[in-house]
Amino acid sequence: MEFVLTFHQPAEVFEVNDDPVRGVEPMQAWRLYMEAMVGAGVLRGANRLEQFAGTAVRVRGGKRQVQDGPFAETKELLGGYALIDVASIDEALKWAERCPGSAVGVTMVWPVRPMPKPAQ
C-alpha cells in the first residue's frame, strides 16, 4: 500500500534547520531517517518543498483567484513529502512516528488512492 507522508513544521523549525550551526543535529536526524527508509526498502520518492513559496489557486464562479503563500492561517508550513510503500497503515504510522519532524511539527499520513493510468 502506498502512502504519502507530508512534513509540516513551524516556521522557526525551518530557520533552525537552515542554520549552519544549529541545523547540524536536526539535519543529521533527517538524513538518518531518510537512510533508514531507503534501507528498509519502503521509500518510493521524497522531496523538500519551498515552504514559503506555495501558491493557492481557487476557481470561484469561473474566475481564477490566486493567493501567494505563506498563508497566515496555517502555523505549520509544508516543507516536504515522502512517498512510501508499506504493508499496512500501521507501518506507515510507525514511519511517521519515527520522523524527526513529528517531534517539532506534525507528520500527516495520506493513503494513496490508486488511479487508472491515463491513456497514452
Add this chain to the structure above:
Amino acid sequence: MNAAAAAEAAARDSYGRLLAWLAWQWRDLAAAEDALADAFAAALERWPVDGVPAAPDAWLLTAARRRLLMAARRQRLADDPTLTVLWPDAHAAAPEAAPLPDARLRLLFVCAHPAIDAGLHSALMLQAVLGLDAARIASAFLVKPEAMTKRLVRAKAKIRDAGLRFEEPGPDEWPERLASVLEAIYGAYTLHWGLADAGELASEARFLAELVASQLPHEPEALGLVALLWLCEARRTARSEAFRPLHEQDPSAWDAPLIAQADAALRRAAARRAPGPFQLEAAIQAAHTQGRIDGRVPWDGITRLHERLLEMAPTVGARIAHAVALAHALSDPAAGLRLLDAIEAARVAAHQPWWAARAHLLAMAGRHADAAAAYGRALALTVEPRLRAWLAQRLHAEEIARTAAD
C-alpha cells in the same frame, strides 16, 4: 501503597473478576462488558447517596446481571413472545456473599483462543481482564483508536458467534493454549518498551502474569514468565532516569527482594524438569543479573542458554541476543557479526535492536566508522527518548573514536 493506589488496585482486581464471571456465565463478552459498565455507572450515581454497600462486588454483580437479564428478555421477546415467561432466572442464582469463583483464567484462555487473530490477543486481555479503554490500547499498539475499537468489537462478536467455550482447555490442547496465553501476556508487557508512560502498562502485564502463575502454580512456563517479568521489573530504572544497558547499570539500584522472588520461582519451575522458552529467557536474565552483582558475567553459560532457546523458538530477537552473547563468550566480535549477517536482511532492515547489536559488535571490533553508521541507523529507527539519548551518545563516541584513529 497509598489509598488511591490501593483503591485502583482493588478496582482492577474486581473489574476483571466480575467481567470474567459474567462473560463465563453468559458466553458473551461484549454484552457482559456493557452490563458491567452500566453497573459501574449506576454505582457512581447511587453510592454517594445511599452509601457504599457492605459487599460492593455483589452489588455490582447483581446490577450487571439485572441488565443482562433485561437485555436477554427483550431479545427473547423479540424472537418469540411465548418464551418470555419461561426464561429461567437460573442466572440470578449467583453466589451473593460467597467469594466469586475466579473465572479470569478462563477469560484469558478465550482472549488467546486460536480462532482469534493472534495480533489481538494482548489487546483483548488488556481490555477484558483489566478494563483498559480502547484508546489507551490503541496508542500502545500505535494504531488509530477507531481501528482498535473496530477490531476488538469484531473479535468479541466472533467469540460470541463462534461459541468459543469459556472453559479451560482439555489436556490435548492445553500446552498450546497455555503458550498463547503466556505469549500474549508477554506481548502486552513488551508494549511498554516504546512508550513514555511505560510504568502503567508494564504493571498491568505483570498483574496478568502473576494472576496466571498464582492460579497455575505447577506450570513451569507460567512460573518462567512471571520470573522473567519480575527480573525485568526489578531492573526497570526510574522513568526519569537515563537509559543504561544492563552492563552499565548500578546493581545496588535494583529491587533485590523482587530478584530473589524471581529466582525462587525459577527454581520451582526448574524442579519440574520441563524447560520452555520463558524459563530459558528468565534464566538468561537471572544469569546477567547475578553476573552484574558478582562483577563477572558468565557469558559461556548465557550462550548455552541462548542456544537451547534458539532450538525452541528461533525468533529474530533470540538470534540477535545469541550473536551478542557468543561474541562476548569467545571475545570474538567477528563471530557475532557473522551470526547477525545470517539473518535475512528484509526482516531486520527496520529493526532497531539488530542495528544496535551490530553497532555494539562493530565498536568491539574497533571498526568505528561502521559502528557509527550502524548506531545512526538504530537512532533513526527509535522513538523512545531515553533510548535515543543513549544511542546518540554512543554514535558520538564512535565518531570521536573514528576521528582519533584517522
